[in-house]
Amino acid sequence: MAESAHSQTADAHAAGGTRRDFLVITGNALLGIGAVAAAWPLISSMNPARDVLAAGAPIDVDLSSLQPGQQILVLWRSRPIFIVHRTPAELKKLQDPQDISLLRDPDSNVLQQPPYVKNWHRSIKPEYLVLVGICTHLGCIPEFMPQPGGSLGPAWLGGYFCPCHGSRYDLSGRVFSGVPAPYNLPVPPHHFVSGTTVRIGENPTTSPFDFDSIEQI
Amino acid sequence: MRPRRVLPALLAGAVIAAAVLAQPARPATAQAAGEEAPPLPDVSWSFEGPFGTFDRAALQRGFQIYTEICSACHSMNLVTYDDLAGPSGLGYTEAEVKAIAAQKQIADIDKNGQPIQRPARPSDHFVAPFPNESAARTANNGAVPPDLSDMIKARDGGARYVYGILTGFRDAPKGVEMRSGMNYNLYFPGHQIAMPQPLQDNSVQYADGTKATLDQEAHDVVTFLTWAADPTTEERKRTGAKVILFLLAMTGVLYGAKRRVWSDIEH
């Protein structure tokens, strides 16, 4: 039929190989470049929009009514932020060598916090701890369980317990060994604008830090 | 086939068809508007044409007019103070924008759930003069002052029309009976507009020392409103130039490729 006769002409063209000359190759390349360039705005549109970024501005939290032993939860960039007022006893326990030996990264060597809180209490002022309340395993919100023992058994030292897969952290957000979570809870940029008012999302003026550079939220 | 003849005809045809089809819709509304409005004033703008950009000084003066005069009655709910910052905005620094925003009080709720007024932040939308439409209506004899965010795009004639309105206030001609509270305007459909003349010579004291004539003020505020209606205009034109240059090159190459492919065929 016509079609078989037809394939002969097609084969003849292909055999000549004349199709693939400079103009054709350039044309193909431009079509490819154009298609890729056209895809970029679409992909870019899925990144946070200007208003979303603007809504991530720093927030001020007044801690004057936060009693020792209590935690409050605020939102910054749509993420839960824990602010804890730790008691002297709790602070003391953070330095207990036996407890520290159970931690995966006791010295906060992994970049999970700004350098100005890389210390034993992981905070600017020892009593006030500020954490991003997102488990480094798979993103659940760990529960604040400061009392040792209790429903978690006698081995529980007090800290954060993630209900999703049982990851455990101490009261400075340091992760224990042997749980699924790989890293300590992140500390967001923050500084004190007055004695009891903390500004979350902004570094102290002397210590620039890019929060996006941390290992993992 | 004679591509050299067919193609330009085709391209021209598409453009003309689009233009022709678009045109009838325009006069229709203008006609509906009322009794023989004069042609809109022909003013030249910095943002005209494919390479036109906004004159930053005019934008800042226009924003001053909006802030000191228009914003007493007109909201601009779609624009944020952030938008004013940087080269794509009005050229203000972030600190300046922060200060501009902080001059306005915005309704919010404090941590105890009580309604409060706090200074506006850069991420806030322009603070509206009235809390809601009913309040705006009551305060303005029953006519709601329209939101100005999209004003230039929302009227036939765009920038020229708004400029015409701002400079078109006149005494009502003899024999024209004005309804109560209405003002005569050359360019407003039906000539009776609820808004009293908003701009006169020296309505503002320009920060940059420019002489504040009515024409200057109208020109500046319309420049500002045109930017506000489409703050991405300059980015759009720049992107367009690149895209069209690329397409021209690609069209040329593909025309060559097509001819090369067809060169062994009698056609």
Next chain:
Amino acid sequence: MAVSQNKLVQWIDHRLPVFTFLDHELNQYPTPKNLNYWWNFGSLAGVMLTIMIVTGVFLAMQYTPSVDDAFQSVERIMREVNYGWLMRYLHMNGASFFFIVTYIHIFRGLYYGSYKAPRELLWMLGVVILLLMMMTAFMGYVLPWGQMSFWGATVITNLFSAFPGIGNDIVTWLWGGFAVGNPTLNRFYALHYLLPFVIFAVVGLHLMALHQHGSNNPLGIDRKGPQDSVPFHPYYTYKDMFGLSAFLIVFAIVVFYFPNLLGNPENYIPANPMQTPPEIVPEWYLLPYYAILRAIPNKLLGVCAMFASIFVLFIVPWLDTSKVRSAYFRPIYKWVFWLLVIDAFALGAVGAHRPEGIWIVIGRVGTIYYFLHFLVLMPLIGWFERPLPLPPSIAEAVLKKRGGGALAGAAATRTKP
């Protein structure tokens, strides 16, 4: 027959013959060698459909279908989302260009008799696509929830109230309420997202029908052998790509420099159910039908005429009684065809103006001529017209033209002594 020396391709093709299919439909598919540039508009329409679906999917990620948020969310796309203005202007103007391309494609089919046997179903599937496009475009126009969105939706849905007895029930059902409101917006959004994929499926059938007998051609005569045709690839792929690139320049000029040229300023005012705009005008691509609707001073008859103006296209293959496909060989029909084109433009202009004075007259004459063309002139001219002699084959016509013979310009579209 192996489509490739590549072992992986052979392995896949043995199990899932996609490569054989593509080879058959592109490399083997014989296409008349004399297609002119008007034949580019079919593939252009396919590209426009793709552009609309792709930009639409990404816009849908940012859009909020609720009467309180819809306008704001579209403005947020324009002002806050990265390249949101580009996606929105591409989509908004893309609708217009999709219709421009499709209308040219339809008129090309009408001029060259592409609807005649054995391509009747191909043509009818095309009319189905046109109907689906109109529904999709109408519902898309409602989504930004501007004044024209709201009042356009109100007016168009109210058309159905013309049907006696059940009309009001139909309209209430369409609205999901007592007026156009949130339920209406939500269902329009759902359908606006769905219908393009239905169009995509019908386009697949359209192509299946096309490939059964292959493309018609400017001469309207059948291919008689290999000398009349070329394989689709690379000949028409490169011609289509060139045409696409040239077309995109025009599209880009409008999108980047005149993005609101084809829109209505009224739609930048948020919908206000308490106030009707001074004039309700549909998008330009629906203006001719709107003119037909208003030409008849009876609500029910007007609605019927409007629907009939599209449904009449379905029976065009049987209304045209001529044995000759291409209008090039039909000395009378050719002029009648151009009258129809003028009539369509005239009706478009009528639709854009208030039904007053001369526009009423033009609207009525235009409407009468529209139906006269299809229902009377098409059958009659087919019987009485004496067509010019047809060339013996495409190849001979092409060679003669190259030699400057009597058929010069046979493939060109308009010129004829």
